[in-house]
Amino acid sequence: MGLAERILQGDVRAASRLMRDIDDGFSSAIPELKALYPHTGNGYVIGITGPPGAGKSTLVDQVTAAYRQRGKRVGVVAIDPTSPFTGGAILGDRIRMNRHADDEGVFIRSLATRGHLGGLSRSTLDVVNVMDAMAMDVIIVETVGVGQDEVDIVQMAHTTVVVMVPGLGDDIQAIKAGILEIGDVFVVNKADRAEADRTVRELAVMLEMNRLADEDWHPKVMKTEASRGVGIEELVGEMESHREFLYASGRIKHFLEEKQARIFVELLRERLFQEVFRPITVNGRFREIVDGLVTRSVDPYSAVEALLAERFTPKR
Amino acid sequence: MAERKLRVLVGKPGLDGHDRGAKVVARAFRDAGFEVIYTGLHQTPEQIVSAAIQEDVDCVGLSILSGAHNTLLPRVCQLFREKKADDIIVFGGGVIPPDDIPGLKAAGVKEVFTPGTSTEDIVAWVRQNVATH
Numbered sequence: 001m002g003l004a005e006r007i008l009q010g011d012v013r014a015a016s017r018l019m020r021d022i023d024d025g026f027s028s029a030i031p032e033l034k035a036l037y038p039h040t041g042n043g044y045v046i047g048i049t050g051p052p053g054a055g056k057s058t059l060v061d062q063v064t065a066a067y068r069q070r071g072k073r074v075g076v077v078a079i080d081p082t083s084p085f086t087g088g089a090i091l092g093d094r095i096r097m098n099r100h101a102d103d104e105g106v107f108i109r110s111l112a113t114r115g116h117l118g119g120l121s122r123s124t125l126d127v128v129n130v131m132d133a134m135a136m137d138v139i140i141v142e143t144v145g146v147g148q149d150e151v152d153i154v155q156m157a158h159t160t161v162v163v164m165v166p167g168l169g170d171d172i173q174a175i176k177a178g179i180l181e182i183g184d185v186f187v188v189n190k191a192d193r194a195e196a197d198r199t200v201r202e203l204a205v206m207l208e209m210n211r212l213a214d215e216d217w218h219p220k221v222m223k224t225e226a227s228r229g230v231g232i233e234e235l236v237g238e239m240e241s242h243r244e245f246l247y248a249s250g251r252i253k254h255f256l257e258e259k260q261a262r263i264f265v266e267l268l269r270e271r272l273f274q275e276v277f278r279p280i281t282v283n284g285r286f287r288e289i290v291d292g293l294v295t296r297s298v299d300p301y302s303a304v305e306a307l308l309a310e311r312f313t314p315k316r
Numbered sequence: 317m318a319e320r321k322l323r324v325l326v327g328k329p330g331l332d333g334h335d336r337g338a339k340v341v342a343r344a345f346r347d348a349g350f351e352v353i354y355t356g357l358h359q360t361p362e363q364i365v366s367a368a369i370q371e372d373v374d375c376v377g378l379s380i381l382s383g384a385h386n387t388l389l390p391r392v393c394q395l396f397r398e399k400k401a402d403d404i405i406v407f408g409g410g411v412i413p414p415d416d417i418p419g420l421k422a423a424g425v426k427e428v429f430t431p432g433t434s435t436e437d438i439v440a441w442v443r444q445n446v447a448t449h
Contacts, residue, residue: 083347094353095356
């Protein structure tokens with residue numbers, strides 16, 4: 001029996017194995033993903049992002065518990081950075097989520113970025129799809145600790161939650177660009193700290209400056225103390241409101257169109273690149289081109305044009 | 317061509333609260349280029365086994381300083397067998413008397429590292445004895 005079939009029958013080992021194949025770039029994963037695809041598209045994907053140390057993992061743990069209480073099955077994809085020097089990684093997000101480890105209604109997978117920028121790993125989307133096919137009602141994606149423009153999550157998640165903490169800098173940081181433009185819900189975590197109310201106010205002021213029409217979604221700023229479970233019900237309520245808004249307003253159509261178009265373009269880009277690049281690494285042509293570039297007997301623009309012309313012009 | 321990246325879970329079963337050693341080993345594994353799932357303190361054998369399966373790791377390294385190794389390590393091995401996941405290799409480290417080691421190995425623990433072992437030796441052992449699956 002293939003992995004996809006076993007996954008659809010609830011085999012957890014098959015699911016984690018397929019995720020490994022995806023992450024390691026095995027081409028054997030493609031037919032399995034094709035087989036799972038008709039069973040995807042049902043999960044509610046929540047993105048949780050914010051700077052390192054903001055409490056994202058603890059918040060994910062609490063939100064997971066809240067959805068479990070509502071009887072929902074929860075998948076978690078937690079991403080941590082790969083060392084650019086050794087290729088190794090310490091994936092420590094599970095430390096905050098251990099109480100769910102032996103709950104069969106929860107599946108947690110840690111992924112390393114493996115050099116991918118943007119706050120996610122290259123494999124994240126496909127891993128989310130596997131969880132979707134495992135009939136997870138809610139899939140929470142926790143990005144690496146991000147700074148300013150690692151905003152890939154917004155294209156993947158129905159609802160993006162941006163987690164901030166008091167005292168990270170003045171309000172000019174917030175108006176530069178980036179994560180303050182992607183939140184559907186904002187959270188000031190560690191709200192027991194002295195400066196919490198000021199941070200909430202500053203965020204609210206920034207958000208008011210967004211030019212939103214009446215019929216647009218207006219992001220709110222919530223306060224939580226994730227380590228004590230304070231504010232979690234309210235947060236989940238607000239996320240659910242956003243999800244309802246997506247459907248009630250019809251925005252879901254636009255979201256799905258953009259998401260699917262992007263997935264297609266990314267896949268095409270990757271496959272085209274491999275199609276052209278892989279043969280020349282095998283047949284020595286790549287080496288020749290590099291040598292030519294080093295001695296400046298050819299320029300990179302002409303080298304690429306020549307290669308593409310050879311590859312895609314039909315031979316007479 | 318695609319290549320397997322070695323994944324290892326480092327955790328601390330049981331009640332002792334000293335995780336310095338586990339963290340040092342986790343860091344050494346990271347520097348060796350492995351992906352390390354670090355689950356932290358106070359894990360039950362059930363939590364460890366279930367996390368190892370969800371993470372599809374090749375091996376599990378458990379640090380025990382509490383003296384409960386004769387209970388906890390065999391229990392982890394037994395649970396892996398019950399879940400038909402005993403291809404995941406279990407090794408341990410900590411304050412473990414030499415007399416206990418043969419019994420642990422008989423229970424399925426592949427290797428036991430006692431105080432004084434260098435991180436280089438542990439990394440080298442993993443490279444030699446753990447094949448990515």
